Amino acid sequence: MDSVQNNSMKWRYFKQTLFFSVVRLSVLIIALALGGILFYIIVNGIGAISWDFITKPPTDSMTKGGIMPAILGTIYLTVGAVAVGLPLGIASAIYLTEYAKQGRVIRLIKVGINCLAGVPSVVFGLFGLGFFVMFMKFGSSILSGSLTLGFLILPTIIGAAEEALKAVPQTFREASLSLGVSKWQTTYRIVLPNALPGILTGSILGIGRAAGETAPIMFTAAAYFTAKLPGSIFDEVMALPYHIYVLATAGTNIEATRPIQFGTVLVLVGVVLGIDLVAIVVRSYMRKNTRW
């Protein structure tokens, strides 16, 4: 009797150890893969990084010089995409979760938004080309690119905002409404401030995507080469992802620009990290005021 129980305990203990090992192993594999990629980029790219590289425009048919216009272009496009996607996304999510009567139509819209999140980015690029660049006559410009990228990250932001709004306890809404505060005031003063940190978390994913996408901007905003910096939102810009694509596939001398390619990749990773850090700092500042 005792030994039977003992055996079954051992078996259960063994299963637990096995399970934990599998879980640990998968984390290790992910960490190694990510670390490996980062390490590879840093080792190959660090040599190209210099003050001139990040502050000067390219020279000698983009085989020498820096990538400053592309850095600036990517920052413009990313900030523009967030400026388009964040307000629109938050507003849509507020309508979908707080106001709309839940039913078949709303479910259909939500499914549609989820589908949109899975649409290849080149489709967004072609839509941007057809609608913003040609139909609205914005041309290939920061404006067209920002709008296209903004639409691209919209499903991500709506999804994140919906989840964050739903996570705000219903009791907060009830408490506010029971005081005779209107629904809009409740949403604006109680629900939204408490959801914002969560919304930002989701938006960080969107920011990374906006900064890194090539296909949506190649028809709508990115220039193959322009040494001059944009004067307005109607100007074309260089952008890091497109610059990498150009150097690696269609450059004048692909092999010779290898170090520059890696350097550009490293800078892109750095820019994305930088923008994310800003969002993270803003989020932690907001969280301080909204613990429950």
Add this chain to the structure above:
Amino acid sequence: MEENIIIKLSNVNFYYGQSRALTDISMNFCKNKVTALIGPSGCGKSTLLRLLNRMNDLIDDTRVEGEILFEDKNIYASDVDPVEIRRKIGMVFQKPNPFPKTIYNNIAYGPKLTSTNHHDLDALVEQSLKQAVLWDEVKDLLSKSAMNLSGGQQQRLCIARALAMKPDILLMDEPTSALDPISTAKIEELIEELKKSYTIIIVTHNMQQAARISDETAFFYIGNLVEYNKTEKIFTKPDVKHTEDYITGRFG
């Protein structure tokens, strides 16, 4: 008697979708009295309470029949704004639910957003906290988060928050069920004090509590009002056998 009636229900039915939660309820609530609603879980007492300030509006697919008169006006009439009703009929919930704001801003939140007269907010905050017998404990912590208070303090803060709107009626939905006995005793003392200036309608699962603090008691069972009487009568010799069985613990 008649002029003391503040809320008058006539033939009220309430439905969640197809299922009826309240059946043909007619009853009056008296001004400056504490009325307790008792009954087993699911008997409809909380539903009734939430009907009185239109909080059930928040739940999709619900339907009200009959009339609920407050100050001689049906609060379910189509021209009545539920926001206005809730300003006059405050509510305290089962679980303390302060906002994740400072103590001061918890109290000031409602008045700030609903009145045009902002200049005496400090005085209003102090007055409300004193009414809820919380002032002495928190007067030096007004700019600290309300989330740091104990459960009992949070519940008194929620009462103060409701009082700051200067309501006519205070609805309380099992306000002490999440609290320890000492906090419960404090809230009960507070209710005793508040009934001088407010009408209080309280849902409670605690029979002793109903007996201790209320003037009138209504006993509900599966959506029906079984008996509505003076508390003393209900707890000594109720008219209905069913009520007696429930109160003496023979069922429910």
